[in-house]
Amino acid sequence: QVQLQESGPGLVKPSETLSLTCAVSGASISSYYWSWIRQPPGKGLEWIGFIYYTGSTKYNPSLKSRVAMSLDTSKEQFYLELTSVTAADTAVYYCARERRGWDTKWFDPWGPGTLVTVSS
């Protein structure tokens, strides 16, 4: 059974960098694509981007200038960095396994999520 677990600081100051880790168990990180998705309090879901074990990435254009993803295959972990954060980046951040098919992709499973609040 594939399981994901997010971790990282729950509070980040404005203009600083948000850094999160997603630990994967039950599957090899080298076998799938992995995504980050966020959800501001009381709002909907926003895809942030994905990373593949080769290091290939793609980011949501709305966040592209501030996002970086990386991974460590030896630790079965992947990472999210979001720079120059503002209050608008306050959200629950989820990591998820990205599944792909012909002309499609979906997410299963998801981690439980971690709330990151941007505040001084």
Place this chain on the structure above:
Amino acid sequence: SYVVTQPPSVSVAPGQTATISCGGNNIGSKTVSWYQQKPGQAPLLVFSDYGDRPSGIPERFSGSKSGNTATLTISRVDSGDEADLYCQVWDSTSDVVFGGGTKLTVL
């Protein structure tokens, strides 16, 4: 950019059938996935019209699509089905697109 639209809320009586719509340009030609999110929990894939039914998801959850509308149908609804439901598609221009979510209330 590709946009998908969901009604903000749907209400249904226990034992009845709930239908949650997801509108988008020619969405019938795309693969649509649906996620259920209960309060304080992560989204859970409940249906995708690509591949097998997700493990552990009852057959009460089913999906259909035609033209500009996709629909998630939940039969024999009970109070445990109260949740936010999100549709999601992949588009060659916009990549991953989520609907705004529909809150399902069981009366």
